[in-house]
Amino acid sequence: MTNQFFSRLSKNYIEILEDNEYYDITIEVGKDPDVKIFRAHMIILCYRSPYLRQILTSNKKNNELTHIKFPEISPYIFQNILTYIYGGIISLDDQDISVILDVLIVAGKFHLQELVDFLQRYLIENKAEAMEQQFELTYQTSIQSNSLLELQQFCSDFMAKSPEKIFNSLSFTSLPEQSLISLIKRDDLRMDEVKIWEYVLKWGLARNPTLNPDPSNWSVDDTNKMKTTLQNCLPYVRFFGLSSKDFLRQVRPYKKLLKDNLYEDLLEYHLDPEIETPNNILFPRTGDLGSKLISINIVSLVSSWIDNITIKNNKREFYLPYEFRLLLRGSRDGFTPKKFHALCDNIPNTITFIKIKDTDEIIGGYNPLIWKESLNGEYGKTRDSFIFSFKSKDNFNDSAILSRVNDADKAISYHVECGPTFSTDIFIGVEENDCLRDYNFNWCKQQMYKGTIRNTEKLFSIEDYEVFQVIKKNT
Template sequence: MFDDRLLPKLSQNLLEVLKDKEYCDIIIEVGNDPYVKIFRAHMVILHYRSPYLQRILTTIKKKNDGTLTYIKLPNISPEAFEIILRYIYSGSLSLDEYDNSDIIKTLFAASELSLLELITYLQSFLIDNKADWLEQNFDSIYQLSFENDSFLELQKFCTDLMTQEPNKIFNSPNFTSITERILISIIQNDNLQMSEIQIWEQVIKWGHAQNPELPFDVSNYSKDDFNTLKNTLQQIIPFIRFYNLSSKEFMDKVLPYEQILPKELYQDLLKTFLNLLDPNSKPSGKSKPRINEEIDLSNIDSNIINYKHVEFISKWIDRLEITDKLNNQYEFKLLYRGSRDGFTKEKFHRMCDNKPRTVTIVKVRDSNEILGGYNPIKWRPYGGDSITKDSFIFSFNNNNNNDRIEKYILSRVIKEKSAIFNDSNYGPFFGYTDLIIWGRNGNCSCSKVSYEKPIRETKNFHIDEIEIFQIV
């Protein structure tokens, strides 16, 4: 049986070898002027740890006169190489102390040095721990991931986000800065989980952002304004599947922009939609339909919530209005149930730690009240405050025992740096004190600080049941 308990000591000793310059036999100049840094290392370790460096070193004859071998790595940043050198020697890595840009630089450096294990690890780390940041910087992440054949995990992340959760891209503060090429890549996808009218509205939003001088209200457009928008969107318009719209959607949302449409297309659209007797009907067979997955919310393994609660929570995750059509089919996978697994913070951490995208649901004792929260990042037994912009907490309060949701409160995070709190001494913990399950002395409480509004009137409460689901 293999026992790896001795490896940490070996890793520590090899890091000490890196720090000890007495037996170094190679100097590595990393970076470009004016920012260049010199590193000293050992050829034998570099030779066996990096295929790229192995190829370089095999062409260099080792000197026996005590002179150090000298190589340059101009395409790698010194910050990234320092991280990589620690990995090469120790076989371990701690990324918590580095900012996101350094991790991206390290990913590029790992690709340059053909460190396949590290490439996979860094991509997984970014996806599991920095998903918010990846989404906010989708434009640049998309471009860098498809420029390198090694970044398959990031490519899949971008593709999945485009098709399954396009609202995250469209609702991002940086959406209007994405390139025309990326916008076309998104809207031409057959599996895009959005209605055609939502796609049209986002395209118009993007076009406006490229021309901020345009009037906000299309009724105030001049002929020049229409020409400006037409020129901006001329490469994108052909990918809109107008015939998937209803007659009412076309008349209300597209017709005001008739001057930006190609003349023949506009005339055919007008003829088609005017011939539809039902304003909510759609022409058939003229546009390739989007492959929208059927949303089945009825199959939920819960003692607390029903399919209507699932629908509300799913829409909140996608930042939709309650009246909007639900485009994404989420599975609520039960991870933990108090009545089944035990009402303790230890059980919570054992069954839910290191799992991203979870929804916590609790039933308040002696009431019809349901409280909960969505955590898009991982629960951990340590680490304190964690940052995310996508978490939210909520409450439902039904006076009647039926499927209708009569009263609810949604409260999104406003202080992102304290969105989630991780500590083995607590259960699920949202905000500074906004929703705490099993706080000090095992108490549960709500008190608004980090989220936009309180979700219940009184602070302290007890629970009859708790369930935690992973959204997959």
């Protein structure tokens, strides 16, 4: 039997920090007039912080007291860091968001990964609203270290949800290139494409302050400077999603920034409505759809399947009579049957999209009935359900497989240990008779539907999945 007495141990180490006799290092922090000297112990700092070990080892002198300085760290923040290093304690009660972010910066600098991870989770779970209100500070903090991945993801999600707040801020043009790219490449960015293009141009001009904003006045050198500045951003602007009017007024004046073949394709596309759309273009953004798995093109296609009509597969016109309201996302809500039934039961007209792990493949199905738990298992009867598969989110025109129900009496399967299951044709469940476990028993075997949607019956793992309720829009 092992007993742990960490509380007393922590208290004793805090007492060591406060002791004035046995220290062997002094640390000066802050700038005038707020400067303070802390007494500490090299062995503790070296074993708790890889960064401090490196600093102290290079500054160590025989038989002399080691003295180091951190003028960029305030005494108050450093006191919090030392309290954590010695006693494993951090106090966040009533702390302003700016203080917590400052502690996070120093924790990252000192490679205190345990504290970094904790503070990121704490901020996201408890201070999200405050971070949104002080987003510029939050964002600038997030890009100071590669260890702040969770905070960076929070910022990226917020920028996609509320891009106007970011683009209209005074600091927008100071965004690093990679940060701008990570924003404009997102499929769920909620902004008109022409606005995105205008902001990309604004960002590029800010990096070339000597350029005249009017491109008609640019020399060859001016054009090349701007082209070089924007070369990594332009591939993520979805020019084919612009209206012909916006193309004429907002893109054509900057045509020399685009590759010749791209500009010619765009010109043909906007001049001739019947011309075939190029296959290698980025699809329109999903916007309010809020999906991480599917594009607006897939929404259009499966909507036509729901209504059992045939539409032209192109990227100009979409069939969008339904609102797709997200009920569940595995990566957000979990991958257990219990969570699926908690969020999706008793809701009619749902559609499921499943991304298969280690592939680009997406499978799914439409259930016009409700989902429900069943201890012993039962079937839902309908002639209107169907299942499908796509090779990938972007490769669906030629790869889409649609399979409508063949045995209407066994179209939908209900079980407490299963997720969205369409007989054995798409079976999503657990093997251990435990609905709190993550899905680990998933396969596709053609039985109750007219055709197979996968070329294998082997078990597969789920990378992510989404369930939407399909709601008819008001006309």
